[in-house]
Amino acid sequence: MLEQLLESYRSVSLEEMGKVKLLNRVDTKFVTTRKGLCDLLRLASDDYFIQEIEGRKVMPYTTLYFDTPDRQMYAEHQRGRKNRQKIRVRRYESSGVSFLEVKRKNNKGRTDKKRMEIADRVPQPSEYSEFLAKYSRYNPLNLKPQLSNAFYRITLVNSAMTERLTIDTDLRFVNEVTGIEQQMDNLVIIEVKRDGLTHSPALGMLNRLRIHSSGFSKYCIGMTVTNPALKSNRFKERVRFVRRLMDNN
Numbered sequence: 001m002l003e004q005l006l007e008s009y010r011s012v013s014l015e016e017m018g019k020v021k022l023l024n025r026v027d028t029k030f031v032t033t034r035k036g037l038c039d040l041l042r043l044a045s046d047d048y049f050i051q052e053i054e055g056r057k058v059m060p061y062t063t064l065y066f067d068t069p070d071r072q073m074y075a076e077h078q079r080g081r082k083n084r085q086k087i088r089v090r091r092y093e094s095s096g097v098s099f100l101e102v103k104r105k106n107n108k109g110r111t112d113k114k115r116m117e118i119a120d121r122v123p124q125p126s127e128y129s130e131f132l133a134k135y136s137r138y139n140p141l142n143l144k145p146q147l148s149n150a151f152y153r154i155t156l157v158n159s160a161m162t163e164r165l166t167i168d169t170d171l172r173f174v175n176e177v178t179g180i181e182q183q184m185d186n187l188v189i190i191e192v193k194r195d196g197l198t199h200s201p202a203l204g205m206l207n208r209l210r211i212h213s214s215g216f217s218k219y220c221i222g223m224t225v226t227n228p229a230l231k232s233n234r235f236k237e238r239v240r241f242v243r244r245l246m247d248n249n
Contacts, residue, residue: 175226
């Protein structure tokens with residue numbers, strides 16, 4: 001069913017999608033199931049294009065998150081700090097290209113991402129100390145791998161090229177410290193990414209489908225479900241919500 005719906009979309013190339021960088025943007029996340037995603041795709045086909053690369057519309061991604069040994073980045077999110085950072089390596093598996101990224105969120109909800117292409121799948125942060133010192137407040141010598149994830153991504157863009165939707169499915173987490181794995185096959189994370197208050201047809205569609213905005217940090221939720229020793233009060237209700245969705249498959 002999902003594949004048939006995707007075939008109904010007009011395609012845009014990676015080069016055309018490059019016009020919608022949105023590195024300084026407002027993100028709104030939604031959590032739903034594969035059924036909810038199919039309902040959205042039925043509504044959105046007249047207003048959105050789908051990114052297609054070498055004939056593929058569903059792309060595999062992996063991510064490796066770094067943190068300090070006492071997990072300061074996780075702890076700041078757990079405490080509710082608004083100004084926070086994440087440091088990760090995002091790998092585009094279809095092309096084999098990897099980027100070291102510093103993702104920052106401010107107290108007004110805006111996201112800013114700085115990145116550099118790297119050759120390493122699992123880099124030593126100390127080798128990129130100049131980049132990290134410029135954009136991150138963490139000492140590269142203290143950063144260690146904490147969590148990896150894998151997922152498949154569908155990317156839509158509106159006809160005005162002012163908004164991008166990323167749709168992540170088939171999430172899998174592996175904790176680099178505990179070795180615990182967690183799969184969330186039925187879960188779908190939709191993220192509406194736009195510059196400021198750009199009009200979004202998708203927001204109206206999601207509202208019609210009663211799919212409401214919901215915070216979801218892949219890093220924090222992944223850490224919570226793969227390391228029982230972590231303090232996770234802030235994320236417990238979100239994890240319960242996610243498990244209910246998966247149980248309703």
